[in-house]
Amino acid sequence: MTCSAALLAATAAEDRCAYVQANCTEVGNAYFGSYVEHWHCTFGESPMALLPLGVWLAMLIAALCSTADTFLIPQLSYISTYLRLKPDVAGVTLLAFGNGAPDVFTGIAVATAHPEEVDFSLLLADLVGGSIFIMTVVVGAVVWVAASHSPGWRLSRMPFYRDTISFFVAITLVLAVASNGVVRPWEGVFFLLNYLFYVALVIAIRYYIQPCWPEDTFGVYLRGKAQPVLQRAEPALRAISRRATPLARGAAERAKPIARQVRHRASRASSFFSAAGQGLLAQGSSVAGAPPPLAAPAPPLVASPPVASPLVASPLVSSTPLLAAPAAAPGRGPSRPASPRGVSPTPPRQVEMVPEQAPPRLDGSEAPERGTPHVAPESGTAPLVASGASALGLGGGGGNGGAARPVAAHAVCGEEAERGGGLGAVQVAVAVAQGEDPTNDNGGRLMGSGGAAAEAAEEERCPMAGLEWDAGASRLSKALWLLEWPLSVLRWATIPTDSEWDARRRRWTAATPPFAAVLLLVRFSGGVGDAAAARAGPLPLLLLLPLCCAPLPYALWRLTRDDVPPAWQPALVVTGFCFSIVWLDLVATEVVALIETAGFLLGISTSILGLTVIAIGNSAGDLVSDIAAAKGGEAKMAVAACFGSPLLMNIIGAGASLTVRAIMTGGADTESSVSQVCRIAYLFLYTALFSHMVVFPLCGYSASRGYAVYLFALYAVFMLLALLAESRKLGDFLCPASSPCPPPVEG
Numbered sequence: 001m002t003c004s005a006a007l008l009a010a011t012a013a014e015d016r017c018a019y020v021q022a023n024c025t026e027v028g029n030a031y032f033g034s035y036v037e038h039w040h041c042t043f044g045e046s047p048m049a050l051l052p053l054g055v056w057l058a059m060l061i062a063a064l065c066s067t068a069d070t071f072l073i074p075q076l077s078y079i080s081t082y083l084r085l086k087p088d089v090a091g092v093t094l095l096a097f098g099n100g101a102p103d104v105f106t107g108i109a110v111a112t113a114h115p116e117e118v119d120f121s122l123l124l125a126d127l128v129g130g131s132i133f134i135m136t137v138v139v140g141a142v143v144w145v146a147a148s149h150s151p152g153w154r155l156s157r158m159p160f161y162r163d164t165i166s167f168f169v170a171i172t173l174v175l176a177v178a179s180n181g182v183v184r185p186w187e188g189v190f191f192l193l194n195y196l197f198y199v200a201l202v203i204a205i206r207y208y209i210q211p212c213w214p215e216d217t218f219g220v221y222l223r224g225k226a227q228p229v230l231q232r233a234e235p236a237l238r239a240i241s242r243r244a245t246p247l248a249r250g251a252a253e254r255a256k257p258i259a260r261q262v263r264h265r266a267s268r269a270s271s272f273f274s275a276a277g278q279g280l281l282a283q284g285s286s287v288a289g290a291p292p293p294l295a296a297p298a299p300p301l302v303a304s305p306p307v308a309s310p311l312v313a314s315p316l317v318s319s320t321p322l323l324a325a326p327a328a329a330p331g332r333g334p335s336r337p338a339s340p341r342g343v344s345p346t347p348p349r350q351v352e353m354v355p356e357q358a359p360p361r362l363d364g365s366e367a368p369e370r371g372t373p374h375v376a377p378e379s380g381t382a383p384l385v386a387s388g389a390s391a392l393g394l395g396g397g398g399g400n401g402g403a404a405r406p407v408a409a410h411a412v413c414g415e416e417a418e419r420g421g422g423l424g425a426v427q428v429a430v431a432v433a434q435g436e437d438p439t440n441d442n443g444g445r446l447m448g449s450g451g452a453a454a455e456a457a458e459e460e461r462c463p464m465a466g467l468e469w470d471a472g473a474s475r476l477s478k479a480l481w482l483l484e485w486p487l488s489v490l491r492w493a494t495i496p497t498d499s500e501w502d503a504r505r506r507r508w509t510a511a512t513p514p515f516a517a518v519l520l521l522v523r524f525s526g527g528v529g530d531a532a533a534a535r536a537g538p539l540p541l542l543l544l545l546p547l548c549c550a551p552l553p554y555a556l557w558r559l560t561r562d563d564v565p566p567a568w569q570p571a572l573v574v575t576g577f578c579f580s581i582v583w584l585d586l587v588a589t590e591v592v593a594l595i596e597t598a599g600f601l602l603g604i605s606t607s608i609l610g611l612t613v614i615a616i617g618n619s620a621g622d623l624v625s626d627i628a629a630a631k632g633g634e635a636k637m638a639v640a641a642c643f644g645s646p647l648l649m650n651i652i653g654a655g656a657s658l659t660v661r662a663i664m665t666g667g668a669d670t671e672s673s674v675s676q677v678c679r680i681a682y683l684f685l686y687t688a689l690f691s692h693m694v695v696f697p698l699c700g701y702s703a704s705r706g707y708a709v710y711l712f713a714l715y716a717v718f719m720l721l722a723l724l725a726e727s728r729k730l731g732d733f734l735c736p737a738s739s740p741c742p743p744p745v746e747g
Contacts, residue, residue, distance in 0.1 A: 028597030061617035107657035129615025140711035146635030188658025514546035
């Protein structure tokens with residue numbers, strides 16, 4: 001007998017626990033068991049259990065985003081710096097994966113929840129729900145905030161069209177594949193290949209087109225490229241002109257009678273031409289209804305050479321480093337406090353030309369080539385560090401576009417360390433690992449000279465996210481901190497490092513091996529219950545594994561120092577990256593199980609839950625970080641991230657989920673469908689995207705608060721229609737007979 005919500009409701013209350021244990025243990029099943037079974041057997045269907053389950057779901061959604069922000073993104077930034085990847089390549093590869101990790105792992109959890117079938121509506125709802133939330137609410141919030149904090153902001157045209165057109169192609173491909181009814185294994189790989197194509201497109205535009213495109217003027221670029229071609233073709237064009245002149249004159253003579261008849265008939269429509277002369281049709285015309293000249297003077301065949309101008313970046317185009325760049329020397333100006341989540345307001349920066357032989361940078365990024373503009377940071381101002389492609393010259397708007405959120409939790413550490421007269425922990429660790437001497441010009445250690453004072457200062461500069469109590473924070477922030485604190489302790493106890501290094505991180509790193517072993521046991525045994533029951537002879541593995549790892553903390557403590565990262569810091573960061581992936585997998589699986597349980601027990605389709613709870617929860621980080629960037633004066637970068645983030649969310653999320661599903665099932669096809677709620681979501685997503693493609697160019701690649709109100713209203717109407725569709729009030733809207741909507745999946 002299969003698990004059925006209708007049969008469960010018809011079963012007597014005292015027999016429901018037995019029915020669930022016999023038939024429904026796989027519904028809502030995760031690492032803590034089946035939540036459906038917990039509801040009927042552990043909690044006894046008590047309404048009081050809704051509160052702890054709701055709090056648990058909120059904790060998991062918050063942990064899903066904060067794990068990526070606090071651990072995964074800093075680790076990927078470190079790896080990209082250590083590998084000396086160019087910022088553009090790192091932004092659309094490692095950092096793009098880090099910013100899309102919550103959605104990617106949620107999709108993978110949905111695709112692998114049940115081997116026999118997949119809830120494709122939930123997978124699709126997560127992608128389209130997050131996309132429409134970012135395209136409407138997040139963009140609207142950024143535009144609203146930018147009106148007062150970033151007056152005069154504008155997007156750059158080429159990255160704007162690149163990302164909007166690429167996003168249109170991405171969502172159209174996802175919708176087309178989902179509408180077929182069956183997803184082939186190669187189609188998941190096809191999405192990943194499209195991602196590689198996008199990476200190649202970003203690199204090609206950034207390095208081969210933008211250098212020849214000063215100040216976003218495509219006409220200047222084409223004119224310079226076409227000049228030699230036109231000069232070589234001038235003799236042939238003159239010969240063609242001489243032969244074509246008699247033919248053109250003959251045609252003009254034969255057309256004169258026809259032109260006279262047209263003018264005669266047009267003169268009879270005096271009322272029409274009178275209205276045109278008053279400005280209804282031809283405003284500014286001196287003579288209403290006057291026929292245009294038959295021929296206009298031909299321009300010269302070869303355009304005159306353009307006036308040479310230095311290739312200087314527009315003041316509207318800014319550049320931000322991948323990691324913390326050297327700060328101004330002490331005493332050159334007051335430091336400005338960092339905004340929330342590491343965003344620091346940056347005033348307009350001067351543009352200087354980089355010499356031909358620029359020295360390599362310690363953070364691994366290559367110096368700009370000769371003739372490319374370099375934006376020098378203002379003295380006393382810390383550089384703005386982004387967590388993804390937005391700060392790497394990749395985004396939809398502003399030559400700095402955005403596949404990612406423009407903030408990284410680890411940015412504050414490197415930034416504050418620089419203000420103390422040295423480089424951040426990431427740069428020092430890379431220098432040590434690559435055999436360089438991590439000392440400053442005066443021969444002193446960059447990370448301090450040890451001692452209690454230096455240790456206290458270092459701990460103050462590099463806070464461990466989730467462990468420090470902020471007495472000056474708002475009540476909401478304090479409540480969220482308390483809510484997530486237990487998971488924060490567990491993450492710091494199992495993830496070796498977040499890529500930074502100081503005395504306190506050294507202590508946590510030394511303590512991780514036993515707890516990390518328990519985490520791996522839970523992950524690979526299938527759940528907490530199975531891990532507790534696993535035994536190796538007479539000893540349970542939960543006791544045996546920590547005992548086997550007991551010598552490792554002492555070894556780590558003896559092999560490390562407080563003030564300088566170890567030479568094997570890259571291996572430690574890679575290990576931390578692997579455990580961050582384990583945490584994301586665990587948390588995403590629990591979130592999907594809770595959503596599935598809520599849909600099963602409440603009779604709500606998983607599509608509407610995916611569009612609201614999961615999508616908004618996974619996109620909350622984008623909302624907070626983009627608003628913080630806009631308040632810091634980086635509205636262009638924030639809007640750019642809004643275009644790049646959902647683009648990579650759809651490509652990587654769909655591609656990774658379907659590819660993992662194909663591997664798990666041995667290459668079997670996956671049934672797909674598009675529910676009515678998802679169809680409504682795609683309708684409004686296309687409406688929002690086309691609105692951006694029309695409004696931003698018409699408004700000079702900017703927008704007013706009126707447009708923000710329109711976006712908020714658009715999302716409100718979408719939510720209203722989605723709820724009406726969920727309650728079966730819309731009938732067969734968007735569900736024609738040729739393409740009927742599938743029945744809603746309730747858990």
